[in-house]
Amino acid sequence: MNTTTNRGMGTEIAPAIGGTTSARGTNVRGKTGNAGAIARRNAYVTKYHGQVERVARRLARKLPAHVDLDDLISAGMIGLVEAADRFDPDRGEKFETFAEFRIRGAMLDELRSRDSLSRDMRRICRELQEATSNLANQLGCAPSEVEMAGFMGLSVDEIRARQAKVSGASVIGFDDADPTFLDHTADEKALDPCEAAARRELYDQLCDHIESLPQRMQQVLALYYCEGLNLKDIGAVLGVTESRVCQLHGEATKRLRGSLGESFLAETANA
Numbered sequence: 001m002n003t004t005t006n007r008g009m010g011t012e013i014a015p016a017i018g019g020t021t022s023a024r025g026t027n028v029r030g031k032t033g034n035a036g037a038i039a040r041r042n043a044y045v046t047k048y049h050g051q052v053e054r055v056a057r058r059l060a061r062k063l064p065a066h067v068d069l070d071d072l073i074s075a076g077m078i079g080l081v082e083a084a085d086r087f088d089p090d091r092g093e094k095f096e097t098f099a100e101f102r103i104r105g106a107m108l109d110e111l112r113s114r115d116s117l118s119r120d121m122r123r124i125c126r127e128l129q130e131a132t133s134n135l136a137n138q139l140g141c142a143p144s145e146v147e148m149a150g151f152m153g154l155s156v157d158e159i160r161a162r163q164a165k166v167s168g169a170s171v172i173g174f175d176d177a178d179p180t181f182l183d184h185t186a187d188e189k190a191l192d193p194c195e196a197a198a199r200r201e202l203y204d205q206l207c208d209h210i211e212s213l214p215q216r217m218q219q220v221l222a223l224y225y226c227e228g229l230n231l232k233d234i235g236a237v238l239g240v241t242e243s244r245v246c247q248l249h250g251e252a253t254k255r256l257r258g259s260l261g262e263s264f265l266a267e268t269a270n271a
Contacts (some may be wrong), residue, residue, distance in 0.1 A: 007163055037085075044084035045077075048099055052076035057105045063111070072107045079106025124162050127152070202260075209259045217252035 055072035056072035089097055129153050135143035149156045210218060216238070223234045231249070233243045 041081070041084040044099075045080055048080065048096065049077070051096065051099060052080050052103055055100060056107065059107055060106065067111070071110065074112035075107045076103040079103040082106070091168050107233060128162060162251055205260060206256070209256055212259070213255060218253075220248045220253055224249060251269065 052073055053076075056069055056076055058217070060067060060069050060072060079102040080099055083099040084093070086102075087098055089095075089103075128148075131148055132143060135147055135151055137223060139147070143151070145156050145159050149159045152159070154162075210221065213221075219238060223229045223237060224231070231245045232242045235245045238245065
């Protein structure tokens with residue numbers, strides 16, 4: 001019987017009964033398999049990282065001058081790592097082809113996330129720019145609103161409305177924003193990054209210490225905290241009395257408190 005643990009609430013307690021799953025996730029393939037996958041991923045990233053810059057430079061030629069090449073490369077590196085993680089050589093596909101799709105996609109996602117204009121506003125802006133450029137080439141000077149309206153098949157009022165809609169979308173830097181801007185835009189429901197990092201570190205330590213417990217104690221913790229069984233039901237599953245389950249649970253939690261406390265003191269002393 002395997003026990004699946006719950007990572008979301010930080011209450012993932014123990015490896016599965018029989019040792020086929022661990023507190024770090026479900027159906028873990030083992031340290032050897034994970035090490036091999038990580039090694040292959042790192043080898044791909046090391047060998048093909050130059051492809052990221054090539055894709056970034058090709059894409060940058062089609063973008064406005066204010067788009068930073070380094071930002072594209074940073075986003076592309078994330079795409080490369082994802083490609084290395086997901087690539088299956090058994091499918092007969094070249095890694096370069098597979099990776100370029102992911103790299104370019106990551107760069108485009110980054111550009112979309114930074115675009116302050118909606119698709120509709122971006123379309124309107126592009127149409128106005130194209131019309132202005134075409135008319136300027138034909139007339140030899142900047143076109144008037146009447147000329148723009150005739151060229152685009154719209155009324156003067158519609159041209160003015162579109163221009164006003166696009167001109168209302170302005171971008172400012174954080175340095176130029178109101179001092180209370182971040183207070184107004186912050187997500188109050190979001191977990192503080194420092195608190196999130198502390199929780200993750202504690203969670204990882206807890207997993208390590210649980211794995212050092214005897215197998216029977218791991219089973220009791222998994223059934224109690226992950227499966228939600230009571231002590232009586234756990235005893236029925238394991239073939240022991242309820243009082244024995246209570247003893248195992250108490251001893252396991254006692255050992256975890258002690259080992260976690262010793263680990264914390266050791267880290268504090270080395271800090």
